[in-house]
Amino acid sequence: MGGCAAHTQDKKYYGGTLSEVIIQAVGLTRHFGGLRAVDGVDIAVAAGSFHAIIGPNGAGKTTLFNLLSGFMKPTSGQVLLRGRDITRLPLHRIAHLGVGRSFQITNVFPSLSVLENVRLAAQAQGRDSLKIWAHAAAFRRYEERARHALGLVGLAARAADVAATLPHGDKRRLELAILLAADSELLLLDEPTAGMATEQVPLLLEVLRGIRRDTGKTILLVEHNMGVVMSLSDMITVMHQGRVLAEGDPAAIAANPAVQSAYLGEAYRHAP
Amino acid sequence: MIRRIPPAGWAGAALVAALCLFPFAMAMITGQPVGEGAPKFWQGMLIQVFILAVYAMSYDLLMGYTGILSFGHALFFGTGSYVLGIMLKHAGWPLWQATLMIVVVAVAQSLIVGVLSLRVSGVYLTMVTLAFAQMFFILAEATDFREWTGAEDGLQGIPIPAWLSPTDQRLRFYFVALGFALIMYLLARRVVNSPTGAVMVAIRENEPRARMLGYNTFVYKLIAITISGVMAALAGGMNAIWNLNANTAMLGVGTTINALLMTIIGGAGSLVGPMLGAGVLQLLGYWLNAAFGPRWPLIFGVVYILIVLFFPYGLVGTWRLRGGSLLSLWRRRFGEARQAATDARR
Numbered sequence: 357m358g359g360c361a362a363h364t365q366d367k368k369y370y371g372g373t374l375s376e377v378i379i380q381a382v383g384l385t386r387h388f389g390g391l392r393a394v395d396g397v398d399i400a401v402a403a404g405s406f407h408a409i410i411g412p413n414g415a416g417k418t419t420l421f422n423l424l425s426g427f428m429k430p431t432s433g434q435v436l437l438r439g440r441d442i443t444r445l446p447l448h449r450i451a452h453l454g455v456g457r458s459f460q461i462t463n464v465f466p467s468l469s470v471l472e473n474v475r476l477a478a479q480a481q482g483r484d485s486l487k488i489w490a491h492a493a494a495f496r497r498y499e500e501r502a503r504h505a506l507g508l509v510g511l512a513a514r515a516a517d518v519a520a521t522l523p524h525g526d527k528r529r530l531e532l533a534i535l536l537a538a539d540s541e542l543l544l545l546d547e548p549t550a551g552m553a554t555e556q557v558p559l560l561l562e563v564l565r566g567i568r569r570d571t572g573k574t575i576l577l578v579e580h581n582m583g584v585v586m587s588l589s590d591m592i593t594v595m596h597q598g599r600v601l602a603e604g605d606p607a608a609i610a611a612n613p614a615v616q617s618a619y620l621g622e623a624y625r626h627a628p
Numbered sequence: 629m630i631r632r633i634p635p636a637g638w639a640g641a642a643l644v645a646a647l648c649l650f651p652f653a654m655a656m657i658t659g660q661p662v663g664e665g666a667p668k669f670w671q672g673m674l675i676q677v678f679i680l681a682v683y684a685m686s687y688d689l690l691m692g693y694t695g696i697l698s699f700g701h702a703l704f705f706g707t708g709s710y711v712l713g714i715m716l717k718h719a720g721w722p723l724w725q726a727t728l729m730i731v732v733v734a735v736a737q738s739l740i741v742g743v744l745s746l747r748v749s750g751v752y753l754t755m756v757t758l759a760f761a762q763m764f765f766i767l768a769e770a771t772d773f774r775e776w777t778g779a780e781d782g783l784q785g786i787p788i789p790a791w792l793s794p795t796d797q798r799l800r801f802y803f804v805a806l807g808f809a810l811i812m813y814l815l816a817r818r819v820v821n822s823p824t825g826a827v828m829v830a831i832r833e834n835e836p837r838a839r840m841l842g843y844n845t846f847v848y849k850l851i852a853i854t855i856s857g858v859m860a861a862l863a864g865g866m867n868a869i870w871n872l873n874a875n876t877a878m879l880g881v882g883t884t885i886n887a888l889l890m891t892i893i894g895g896a897g898s899l900v901g902p903m904l905g906a907g908v909l910q911l912l913g914y915w916l917n918a919a920f921g922p923r924w925p926l927i928f929g930v931v932y933i934l935i936v937l938f939f940p941y942g943l944v945g946t947w948r949l950r951g952g953s954l955l956s957l958w959r960r961r962f963g964e965a966r967q968a969a970t971d972a973r974r
């Protein structure tokens with residue numbers, strides 16, 4: 357049955373055009389003891405699309421990201437990247453296939469500089485990491501890419517600071533810069549605005565909008581800010597208690613009565 | 629383009645120059661010949677510091693840079709000294725071949741220990757490395773191989789070429805040991821400044837994140853343990869030449885603990901810190917022994933606790949914080965402690 361689903365969903369409609377599926381979950385399930393954090397989720401993300409996942413806390417969104425990015429292995433089910441089964445691949449291989457993610461809880465190299473955090477992401481994409489006889493600083497292109505990414509998120513001035521000393525909002529931006537420098541094709545963003553000061557959110561949105569406009573990257577976003585979700589997304593998947601409750605474009609989701617009663621009503625009414 | 633040499637580079641060069649002049653300065657001050665008496669004795673003292681410094685630095689590559697806490701580092705040091713002894717005494721090999729053999733054995737050993745222990749993490753890894761070291765300790769003590777290892781008596785009377793005799797050619801040995809430490813330091817620094825070294829540090833900082841960026845961290849940890857193992861084994865070989873013997877204590881837990889002490893005293897993750905730590909351990913050990921006799925480790929324990937309290941990042945690591953922040957660090961630390969004590973009394 358799982359294999360069948362894989363074939364029928366090779367292509368996917370969004371925004372009126374037929375597009376390749378870049379990443380797909382088939383019957384993806386993860387148990388924690390008796391808890392089914394992710395419970396038989398089928399989801400297909402179109403290449404180049406901006407796809408949001410929403411749902412109340414504890415719905416299983418972060419766990420789904422952990423499974424898609426290889427950070428956790430599923431209890432059952434499959435993850436397909438461009439039709440290729442990556443479920444059992446080690447984490448670093450999945451990263452090299454073009455999957456990058458940011459974390460809901462900031463996950464950086466704490467005692468390294470902001471620049472070095474981002475430079476390491478750039479270096480990971482190249483083929484120079486085993487050149488034990490060379491000087492890391494001699495590979496200017498990684499540093500340039502890192503500085504460029506820091507510029508995009510507005511952190512250039514803090515390049516020399518130690519990551520752990522950044523204020524929370526800057527750490528969120530650092531997460532994003534790391535992801536940008538890694539230059540992955542598929543970006544999994546887990547609540548990038550979580551805990552950010554309100555006045556910093558627009559800059560982050562601008563960065564996301566820029567990625568969407570200027571690159572062919574696919575963005576899969578978990579976000580509670582409904583304004584962000586509704587204005588940027590091509591497709592929205594609503595999760596509830598580990599399952600997919602509904603899926604559709606923003607208008608369809610906003611109009612869906614089941615979604616409104618389960619989650620959206622309150623949040624959307626109060627969104628800017 | 630002329631490359632500017634940073635102040636630390638000048639300080640390092642000055643230190644090396646001072647160490648080169650040291651034997652002659654000693655001879656001038658004491659009025660004794662450079663190859664006898666006090667000058668000879670102090671050369672010996674520093675030779676041991678140089679050897680220990682390389683050993684401490686090799687441990688720093690693991691613990692300080694890659695974040696791997698091994699309790700079996702003596703394995704490499706001890707095996708290095710036994711390999712040298714066996715090759716010179718029983719196989720009759722020339723010194724350079726024996727040295728090559730140390731490298732070969734250390735690489736094999738590191739890869740085996742690495743493959744078996746690096747898949748587990750944290751405390752398991754620490755235990756696996758300890759188990760390995762103990763295994764070789766027992767092997768070295770085993771009477772079955774007495775013919776080769778000397779069992780519990782150790783491998784005595786290693787034939788060292790006359791030109792490198794630690795007793796008759798003390799001054800020459802001094803410069804060989806100094807050169808050895810200097811070369812090993814430059815090699816280690818090269819490694820930690822390389823792209824590979826950057827990944828090692830990333831692993832120490834946050835291994836899952838490094839993997840998520842696409843680094844196969846297992847490979848980098850294996851590289852770290854191999855370089856560290858070879859360096860420790862070479863230090864062990866040097867130690868065997870210096871002592872003209874290899875003994876089971878070199879494989880024992882105490883030898884591993886010494887690596888840990890020197891690294892923590894000097895400051896993990898700085899290379900020069902653990903080298904300095906080696907000097908502190910050796911010289912302080914000597915003076916405390918002279919002053920307090922066999923009970924000196926007790927006093928050393930107290931000194932160690934004081935160092936850890938006042939220099940939480942080791943001597944070098946804490947010094948790098950610079951004066952102002954060091955004062956505020958102490959204030960915070962002991963202010964908090966006083967606060968906690970007051971709270972507890974309430």
Ligand SMILES: Nc1ncnc2c1ncn2[C@@H]1O[C@H](COP(=O)(O)OP(=O)(O)O)[C@@H](O)[C@H]1O
Pocket residue numbers: 388391393411412413414415416417418419420
């Ligand atoms: N590592 C874990 N161990 C045990 N339970 C977990 C773990 N991670 C998540 N959970 C549980 O799984 C459920 C889904 O969590 P999560 O995926 O973080 O939801 P969301 O991101 O949608 O808020 C929650 O009930 C959470 O407590």
Ligand SMILES: [Mg+2]
Pocket residue numbers: 417418419460
């Ligand atoms: Mg979450």
